[in-house]
Amino acid sequence: MGTGSALDDDSDRLLVERTQRGDLRAFDLLVLKYQSRVMHVVMRFVRDADEAEDVAQEAFIKAYSAINNFRGDSAFYTWLFRIATNAAKNHLVARGRRTPVLDVDIDEALMHDENQRLVEDESPQAALETQELEAVIKRAVQDLPDELQTALCLREFDGLSYEDIAVIMNCPIGTVRSRIFRGRETVDQKVAALLNGEPI
Amino acid sequence: MERQNNTNQAAGSSDELLSRLMDGELDEVGVARLFKMMDQNPSLREKWLRFNSTRLHIQGAHLSSPSLSFANRVRDSLQGRKQRRSLRRVMAPLKPFAVAATVACIGVLVGQQLTQRTTQPLALAGSPVPIVRSMPVIPFLEQGSVSVVPASFGQSAAVSAPSEVPVESLYQELARQRLEAYSGVHAVRGALHTPVTLMTGSLARADSRSEQP
Numbered sequence: 043m044g045t046g047s048a049l050d051d052d053s054d055r056l057l058v059e060r061t062q063r064g065d066l067r068a069f070d071l072l073v074l075k076y077q078s079r080v081m082h083v084v085m086r087f088v089r090d091a092d093e094a095e096d097v098a099q100e101a102f103i104k105a106y107s108a109i110n111n112f113r114g115d116s117a118f119y120t121w122l123f124r125i126a127t128n129a130a131k132n133h134l135v136a137r138g139r140r141t142p143v144l145d146v147d148i149d150e151a152l153m154h155d156e157n158q159r160l161v162e163d164e165s166p167q168a169a170l171e172t173q174e175l176e177a178v179i180k181r182a183v184q185d186l187p188d189e190l191q192t193a194l195c196l197r198e199f200d201g202l203s204y205e206d207i208a209v210i211m212n213c214p215i216g217t218v219r220s221r222i223f224r225g226r227e228t229v230d231q232k233v234a235a236l237l238n239g240e241p242i
Numbered sequence: 243m244e245r246q247n248n249t250n251q252a253a254g255s256s257d258e259l260l261s262r263l264m265d266g267e268l269d270e271v272g273v274a275r276l277f278k279m280m281d282q283n284p285s286l287r288e289k290w291l292r293f294n295s296t297r298l299h300i301q302g303a304h305l306s307s308p309s310l311s312f313a314n315r316v317r318d319s320l321q322g323r324k325q326r327r328s329l330r331r332v333m334a335p336l337k338p339f340a341v342a343a344t345v346a347c348i349g350v351l352v353g354q355q356l357t358q359r360t361t362q363p364l365a366l367a368g369s370p371v372p373i374v375r376s377m378p379v380i381p382f383l384e385q386g387s388v389s390v391v392p393a394s395f396g397q398s399a400a401v402s403a404p405s406e407v408p409v410e411s412l413y414q415e416l417a418r419q420r421l422e423a424y425s426g427v428h429a430v431r432g433a434l435h436t437p438v439t440l441m442t443g444s445l446a447r448a449d450s451r452s453e454q455p
Binding site for chain 2: 050052056069070073077079098099106168179194199219229237
């Protein structure tokens, strides 16, 4: 599983449609959702973190300006990915720097996200924070009650729909919805405590 | 106590709506409800960010810790653009009026300038004294026919011929003045060269030398 999966499609479609109707709050949720992925892609072209942040911001602004051209033929993230890579390349050209000879493919970026850690792009402190966050999330998921853990994993790892999970777990859809939510909520409490510097 | 329970319930329902939105299980009405709740409770943005970040980490992506600052920058920038655009939209109907007013102002100013120019006297426009071969011709006319026009550049006055004097008479006057001047000079020179001078001058000495044996 990687970026821009089928899991995101329905949610994204809803938010994109609202953005196309001029609701900036919907686009704000898309930015919050994809900011780290876009930053990650841009960082493959632009190594400097501050510059990369500017380019990522520019990419989101371009995406918002062109949102009415998005017809939904591809996933929203695929479209956003193209805008981000073009923005990064244009930035390099404008700065008189060479763009990478090998282009970054979205699948390659996916693999990169999944299997490679860009330690060289992160400060030691940021890398430590990321490691700590991963450990907390892993432990929180492991500590979940079985029914919550199964529902959440079937949803997040396997990308199954609520209906399919209901069939597998032999329970109503409402129960699946509730279990997934409670699982997320429990994990989030620990993540929030970590980010706020509170004891977990 | 009851109020706190209600608040917790509302928070619980808003968090559940967020969870359902993540899974694309929310309809339009649900999204509208959620956005209304987000307007009242901005911390829901942070929750949405954490939910999505947690999902990525569960899926095995190694991304940095979630931060609101980037999304805030994008949102502020887009809000600024939106405000400018709406302001431009409000001002758009006024644009033709502004252009028309500017054109009218320019028209009035140019018209005023042109009116001032045509009403100014043209007495100073031409040369005050007619010139023939770089010599000024001052006609000997009656005292009253010569007018004095104040010079535009200083306190001294310039003499100007009345415009009704014809050019032919000026040439005749010039010829008469020159003839008088030449006659005067001729008279003076003629008076100086007497016959005595001729006899005692250099010519007479040459004659006497040639007569010697």
